[in-house]
Amino acid sequence: MNRRLTILKTILWAFVGGLAMLTVARFWHGLGATTNLSDAAPWGLWIALDVMAGVALAAGGFVLAGTVYVFGRERYRPLVRPAILTAFLGYVAVAVGLFYDLGLPWHIWHPMVYWQHHSVLFEVAMCVITYLAVLALEFSPVVLEHPMFGHPMFRGILKVLKRATIPLVIAGIVLSTLHQSSLGSLFLITPHRLHPLWYSPIIYVLFFVSAVALGMMMVSFESLFSAFFYGHKVRKDLLANLGKAAAVVLTMYVVLRVGDLIVRGVLPSALDGSWQSVLFISELLVCAVIPVALLLKRRVRNSVAGLAVCSILTVLGMVWNRLNVAIVAINRPAGMSYFPSWMELLVSLGVISAATLSFLYLVEQLKVYEERARTFPRKPSYDPASLHALAPYALSTPRRFSLAFVIAATLVAYFLPRDAVLGVRPTRTPVDAVRAVDGLLREDREGTTKRLDILTAGVDTPEVTKRKRLFMIDGNRDGNTVLFDHAAHIKRISIPGRDSCGTCHHLNMPLDRNSSCSECHRDMYEPTDIFSHSSHVRKLNGNDGCTRCHSDNSAAKTRDTATACSECHTEEVAQGAFVTSPGARWREAPGYMDAMHALCVTCHQKTIENTPERAPTNLARCDACHNVDHVARLREMIPSHKKMTPSDTFPSRNPISQAGRNKQP
Amino acid sequence: MRSSKGILIDTSLCTGCEECIVACKKENGLGKDRPWRGQGTIGELSASRWSTIIRKPGGHYVRNQCRHCLEPACVSACIVGALKKLPEGPVVYDENRCMGCRYCMLACPYGVPRYDWDRNTPLVQKCKLCEPRLAKGRPPACVEACPEKAMIFGGRDELITEAHRRIQANPNRYVPHVWGETEFGGTAVMYVSNISLDFLAWKPDTDDKSFPELSWAALKKVPGIVVGMGTLMAGTYWIIGRRMRLAAMEAEANKHVKELEERGTTNDSANEPEETTDGKNE
Numbered sequence: 001m002n003r004r005l006t007i008l009k010t011i012l013w014a015f016v017g018g019l020a021m022l023t024v025a026r027f028w029h030g031l032g033a034t035t036n037l038s039d040a041a042p043w044g045l046w047i048a049l050d051v052m053a054g055v056a057l058a059a060g061g062f063v064l065a066g067t068v069y070v071f072g073r074e075r076y077r078p079l080v081r082p083a084i085l086t087a088f089l090g091y092v093a094v095a096v097g098l099f100y101d102l103g104l105p106w107h108i109w110h111p112m113v114y115w116q117h118h119s120v121l122f123e124v125a126m127c128v129i130t131y132l133a134v135l136a137l138e139f140s141p142v143v144l145e146h147p148m149f150g151h152p153m154f155r156g157i158l159k160v161l162k163r164a165t166i167p168l169v170i171a172g173i174v175l176s177t178l179h180q181s182s183l184g185s186l187f188l189i190t191p192h193r194l195h196p197l198w199y200s201p202i203i204y205v206l207f208f209v210s211a212v213a214l215g216m217m218m219v220s221f222e223s224l225f226s227a228f229f230y231g232h233k234v235r236k237d238l239l240a241n242l243g244k245a246a247a248v249v250l251t252m253y254v255v256l257r258v259g260d261l262i263v264r265g266v267l268p269s270a271l272d273g274s275w276q277s278v279l280f281i282s283e284l285l286v287c288a289v290i291p292v293a294l295l296l297k298r299r300v301r302n303s304v305a306g307l308a309v310c311s312i313l314t315v316l317g318m319v320w321n322r323l324n325v326a327i328v329a330i331n332r333p334a335g336m337s338y339f340p341s342w343m344e345l346l347v348s349l350g351v352i353s354a355a356t357l358s359f360l361y362l363v364e365q366l367k368v369y370e371e372r373a374r375t376f377p378r379k380p381s382y383d384p385a386s387l388h389a390l391a392p393y394a395l396s397t398p399r400r401f402s403l404a405f406v407i408a409a410t411l412v413a414y415f416l417p418r419d420a421v422l423g424v425r426p427t428r429t430p431v432d433a434v435r436a437v438d439g440l441l442r443e444d445r446e447g448t449t450k451r452l453d454i455l456t457a458g459v460d461t462p463e464v465t466k467r468k469r470l471f472m473i474d475g476n477r478d479g480n481t482v483l484f485d486h487a488a489h490i491k492r493i494s495i496p497g498r499d500s501c502g503t504c505h506h507l508n509m510p511l512d513r514n515s516s517c518s519e520c521h522r523d524m525y526e527p528t529d530i531f532s533h534s535s536h537v538r539k540l541n542g543n544d545g546c547t548r549c550h551s552d553n554s555a556a557k558t559r560d561t562a563t564a565c566s567e568c569h570t571e572e573v574a575q576g577a578f579v580t581s582p583g584a585r586w587r588e589a590p591g592y593m594d595a596m597h598a599l600c601v602t603c604h605q606k607t608i609e610n611t612p613e614r615a616p617t618n619l620a621r622c623d624a625c626h627n628v629d630h631v632a633r634l635r636e637m638i639p640s641h642k643k644m645t646p647s648d649t650f651p652s653r654n655p656i657s658q659a660g661r662n663k664q665p
Numbered sequence: 666m667r668s669s670k671g672i673l674i675d676t677s678l679c680t681g682c683e684e685c686i687v688a689c690k691k692e693n694g695l696g697k698d699r700p701w702r703g704q705g706t707i708g709e710l711s712a713s714r715w716s717t718i719i720r721k722p723g724g725h726y727v728r729n730q731c732r733h734c735l736e737p738a739c740v741s742a743c744i745v746g747a748l749k750k751l752p753e754g755p756v757v758y759d760e761n762r763c764m765g766c767r768y769c770m771l772a773c774p775y776g777v778p779r780y781d782w783d784r785n786t787p788l789v790q791k792c793k794l795c796e797p798r799l800a801k802g803r804p805p806a807c808v809e810a811c812p813e814k815a816m817i818f819g820g821r822d823e824l825i826t827e828a829h830r831r832i833q834a835n836p837n838r839y840v841p842h843v844w845g846e847t848e849f850g851g852t853a854v855m856y857v858s859n860i861s862l863d864f865l866a867w868k869p870d871t872d873d874k875s876f877p878e879l880s881w882a883a884l885k886k887v888p889g890i891v892v893g894m895g896t897l898m899a900g901t902y903w904i905i906g907r908r909m910r911l912a913a914m915e916a917e918a919n920k921h922v923k924e925l926e927e928r929g930t931t932n933d934s935a936n937e938p939e940e941t942t943d944g945k946n947e
Contacts, residue, residue, distance in 0.1 A: 032782035042770035103765020
């Protein structure tokens with residue numbers, strides 16, 4: 001095997017290795033784990049490249065078969081078999097690509113059963129399925145010619161198939177005409193999404209004509225490809241003629257495309273300098289105008305390099321066209337863009353690589369080209385002069401391919417993002433702009449308890465009240481909002497002489513949101529559960545006491561099924577200790593301060609009334625909880641502008657470290 | 666369609682309390698919001714939020730949900746008929762048929778259908794107009810939950826009459842247009858509003874043409890293409906094949922004539938071989 005081919009195959013096997021690893025991630029955790037698709041971009045690279053471009057690239061099959069069998073241009077016969085093989089493998093790749101793209105790929109057979117003839121996609125699916133079968137039949141004589149199928153039965157089948165060639169070719173042309181054009185018709189239903197430079201009522205004609213031209217150029221591309229890798233003789237005479245025909249069809253395409261723009265009156269938008277117009281013009285230049293200009297020159301047409309440049313330009317340009325229609329020129333809501341993830345790209349490349357490897361294998365095994373592809377010339381394992389055995393190669397070629405496969409799979413596994421390994425989590429999204437409402441700040445006469453409330457008509461206000469503008473914040477989206485006094489927070493957090501917004505709204509950092517409440521109110525999440533199971537077991541006489549709390553024998557012995565604390569400790573629950581939502585109509589949750597005060601203060605007051613001797617004297621007063629030290633600690637927790645040191649992050653109450661910190665300059 | 670039901674939303678009455686969304690989530694068991702990437706805010710439609718309220722400056726609240734079009738683009742796009750328009754009004758989804766091609770999401774002129782991107786057995790998610798409730802003769806959950814009566818449920822014709830009555834009764838309050846009466850061939854969920862709601866559709870200037878018509882224009886040509894292209898190709902094959910056969914025959918004949926002529930110079934009395942070749946070719 002020559003060096004070029006080995007390098008090519010090693011690279012292709014590496015892509016297939018990456019594909020294998022990504023297959024696991026794709027089917028384990030779903031589309032979201034591996035793609036960048038979203039509700040604004042339901043169709044991505046897999047549809048655009050694997051399906052739309054893949055089908056277009058496989059158009060060479062029907063074009064060449066028609067040329068030779070229907071139009072009787074016998075001299076092109078040497079190009080027919082490779083063209084049909086490319087088409088067949090192309091369509092298999094389309095089907096495989098669809099397996100990755102469909103949400104429920106195991107339902108891929110549904111269109112054959114549930115017919116829906118109003119859907120363009122249904123027509124495409126049926127044509128593709130039928131055409132795949134036709135292509136398989138068209139190609140099968142090449143397989144059956146292999147000496148392996150020498151049995152008379154196979155010979156009989158071969159005879160029948162060869163006789164059916166003409167009907168098969170005509171069926172293939174009809175089916176191709178239908179679905180090559182229908183891939184364009186798919187977008188007829190999206191006038192609201194596709195940019196007018198690409199959306200056209202005759203988009204199906206454009207797709208068909210471009211597919212014919214692309215098919216011809218793809219045939220010359222693949223003969224140059226196999227000539228490069230297998231050292232075949234290039235049939236320059238045939239390719240030059242094919243190039244001339246392609247130039248004619250491409251000219252037709254350009255005329256149709258531009259004429260359509262003129263008729264629809266959108267030509268000005270192709271020249272207005274917007275990014276779409278630049279995209280449109282460069283696409284048209286690459287896929288048609290430059291190749292036509294080159295192909296019209298006899299010198300270019302008759303040179304291998306010229307043909308290679310033209311065919312590569314057309315192939316790339318037409319693939320680009322399909323990508324533009326399916327992805328790039330699709331309008332999306334502002335701010336929602338789509339760019340394929342590296343995993344999407346690698347899956348597409350992997351599928352194409354697998355198809356290419358199959359092509360190379362079949363070319364080597366079967367008589368696809370006139371000259372059979374040269375395979376593995378055996379190298380002598382001994383030196384013919386001295387008859388000494390030579391050292392075996394460190395890596396035989398198959399081993400080299402396996403190594404490439406494994407290394408690529410490992411690399412992909414290593415670089416898989418978190419979502420692709422552990423499953424997808426919905427993205428954190430900023431919540432809605434908060435609703436502002438008119439509210440009240442209620443204080444009792446002593447000013448000890450404060451409460452926020454929504455201002456509603458006919459509310460009696462015995463306490464001292466102040467009108468306030470409040471925000472209703474529903475951070476966890478459970479439908480209950482908290483009233484938030486923005487003005488009071490500004491006043492409380494502000495640092496003299498410095499803008500204090502950044503304490504919460506530090507939006508200068510990329511992807512940053514404002515701080516959540518709990519980042520300052522960290523004591524919201526301090527553990528308050530002081531239940532001790534072992535002491536209860538002791539008090540309730542060991543095993544005899546289990547059923548006191550775990551009364552249901554059939555239920556699991558967990559906290560959720562156990563009797564609630566308050567059912568036994570009735571005396572410890574203060575009257576009115578349960579906070580009810582003040583504004584049920586607004587689905588408003590009690591504020592943090594309301595909740596704490598109502599839950600703690602009432603109970604503290606009751607304790608000091610009932611058992612004054614057992615409680616600290618200040619239990620019912622503010623400084624029982626809000627001692628100076630506690631407030632200072634809360635202050636320290638508030639994030640500030642100054643650069644944090646580890647000791648800042650966890651404020652220590654140890655006087656020695658405190659003193660040590662103060663000594664620092 | 667006399668029996669076709671719908672919803673009329675009066676955005677001037679909506680206070681944005683989101684009771685309808687809570688009711689919708691409860692009715693359909695949607696659970697917590699699972700916003701997907703690319704979503705502007707958490708309040709936008711998502712796989713777990715079939716209806717939502719768009720807040721517009723000036724205290725305007727506009728409900729967004731599936732419009733249940735009379736000629737739905739999604740239904741005509743669906744490759745396997747998993748989406749269906751029921752005669753009672755709702756556009757419903759059959760998850761056992763869906764194969765997940767997501768063409769419906771591309772086709773919807775309002776961009777409503779959402780997808781379970783984070784599941785490995787994803788489904789299309791959208792409002793089904795509480796179809797099981799309708800079957801029992803109850804209005805959709807959101808309509809029932811609305812404390813401000815900003816939505817009313819009923820026959821589509823009556824709703825249109827009511828909408829025009831409201832606009833006429835209060836011409837200063839409303840924009841004189843019923844959104845959904847004719848857009849994209851008409852929808853079952855309609856709006857009257859005190860602000861313009863053109864932002865709800867992707868592109869308001871589509872001449873009220875229903876989207877299925879657009880693709881049907883191409884689809885109806887399929888039988889013609891099959892017959893036409895088939896005949897054209899078979900005919901071409903026949904004509905070219907015949908011409909080639911004739912050319913071959915002519916060449917053969919010319920060869921024989923030439924041979925005969927050559928022979929004729931030597932021997933005049935031989936005319937039979939030409940006849941035998943003709944017989945062979947026929």
